[in-house]
Amino acid sequence: MRQPNRHSSASSRREFLKQTGALGAALYVGSQSLKAQETERSANNEIRFACIGVEGKGSSDRDDAGRHGKIVALCDVDSDRLEKAAARYPQAKKYTDFRKMFDEMSKDIDAVTVSTPDHTHAVSAARALREGKHVFCQKPLTYTVQEARLLHDLASEKKLCTQMGNQGTASGGLREAVQIIRKGDLGAVKEVHIWTNRPIWPQGLGRPTAVETPPKTLDWDLWLGPAPERPYNSAYAPFKWRGWLDFGTGALGDMACHTMNMSVMALDLFDPVSVVAESSGIIENESYPKNSKITYKFKANDKRGPVTLYWYDGGNRPDPALMPGVKQGASGSLVIGEKGLIFSDNDYHGTYTLLPTEQWKDYTKPEYKVSPGHFKEFADAIKENKPELAVSNFDYACRLTETVLLGNVALRAGKEIEWDGVNMKVTNLPEANKFLTREYRKGWELF
CATH class of the missing domain: 3.30.360.10 (Dihydrodipicolinate Reductase; domain 2)
Structure with missing residues (x-):
């Protein structure tokens, strides 16, 4: 369950991203040095991404997130794939269970990419939306019709920026x-x-009859x-x-x-x-x-x-x-x-x-x-707080x-x-x- 104070925090950060994306951050008035001001402005203007499913199609979605923001968390149920991605993004925290990831660091995440098998798209994306996070999710968006209806209602209700990974839209x-x-x-x-x-x-x-041992x-x-x-x-x-x-x-x-x-x-x-x-x-x-x-x-x-x-x-x-x-x-x-x-x-x-x-x-x-690029549409939508900029929202x-x-x-x-x-x-x-x-x-x- 989302903690009561997270929604207001996420909303405040969305507004800040909008302002900095469109206008640049305003200079602080006070005793801060110009260098300190620039450092804080750069950090606050950066979209903080968590990536769920980080290899296969997830590798390109992950790298798109890295190009348009900062990856703060990586999640994959396969530790070998997770470590491979972590070598590229060593600053990111590592998880095998996205539920634990949200429990521990939801306040540090602005947006999520979901690049998992079809049956886990909706459970991942819905958790992110309920936590107030913008979502980029691979196609097909969901496993069932009811799940599609749910994600639509959540994104609309919370006015979040979203994009499905059907890149031809751009x-x-x-x-x-x-x-x-x-x-x-x-x-x-x-x-x-x-x-x-x-x-x-x-x-x-038909269903396989052999019982095999999963990879370690x-x-x-x-x-x-x-x-x-x-x-x-x-x-x-x-x-x-x-x-x-x-x-x-x-x-x-x-x-x-x-x-x-x-x-x-x-x-x-x-x-x-x-x-x-x-x-x-x-x-x-x-x-x-x-x-x-x-x-x-x-x-x-x-x-x-x-x-x-x-x-x-x-x-x-x-x-x-x-x-x-x-x-x-x-x-x-x-x-x-x-x-x-x-x-x-x-x-x-x-x-x-x-x-x-x-x-x-x-x-x-x-x-x-003309599109600036499918993932860039999503990032721009977040920065400007305009969900409609992502055409496959x-x-x-x-x-x-x-x-x-x-x-x-x-x-x-x-x-x-x-x-x-x-x-x-x-x-x-x-x-x-x-x-x-x-x-x-x-x-x-x-x-």
Whole structure:
């Protein structure tokens, strides 16, 4: 539980960061030397980061934090990874349990990066938000729809700066394509197709029967976090966890927050009215299917007509005839409008092609706001106390994550689900609502 005095302390520091980031710290009046004043000003203007998950993707998030502030704490459930990061940031305190980290040094932390397996994103990020800390969290933002809704509400309530790690949001190609669609230059959009080469890890498997000894450096109990207890097996960690229902979010969770990002942002593809999945099947309630095709239907709103989005993974792809003259790769996205198409074979939509090409040769592309960099947006938001400066802040990212994860709800339900986004429930298949949340192991409860 957050101590009563922490909120006011965190709020005061946020205001100070805003003032110093925008204006520079004011000179003190008194007997301090100019050198002492400069030293104190520099220290107070520095964002103090704690990094949870410090290797793999966590290494780049960690180093981004180090470039834009001071890393005061490092946390990882693998001591070998922790020591490797600590060698780079020897001034940081080391922890294997983020809960202990917050208990001991919350007052010394301004912001947190979360770069752990999917099942521990929300428990880490929610603790940080409840402590009044700004949060940068990797995609998919959460493991469940209910967790996404919680993080949205916490960030909004506490007016904290946030960013999801879908770095393509900052790319010029994505932002330009969004403006093309929003301007109406494609005409009315009725279909979106997204496909991926995932899974690239074992999936569609039953639970391993062998009981293995965890590596000496790995705290298996902490790695499990909120997930049900089970014996260690190398089929789960360090990389292969994505395909297991207890830990990962499958192909959708790995890539859709990247590959759906442009079309969701441009067309406001939130709260589908229905989702249905065709797949090779959930295996023993343990592992995501080897392949799937998922269809999301969105009703018309005041900006566009109805849209259907199709997701393909595990070798499934859309009909090549939809994009004549273009080589269809293993991953891509296609937005089909009445006046033309946007195709990208870049997972982050950093580049794209307008189709048919001859139709667009004299086209003047729209202007868009250039990003200073995905993580720098987050740091700038903190310094200026303006959460909106981070474009993939939780107000947007939580809704994108909900859209993505509803595909997994449909996969697990095995039938078409009809969705009431306002009330956060499946209306036609009540038994599917259990897939919107999870049971949390004792000591890791979130609600």
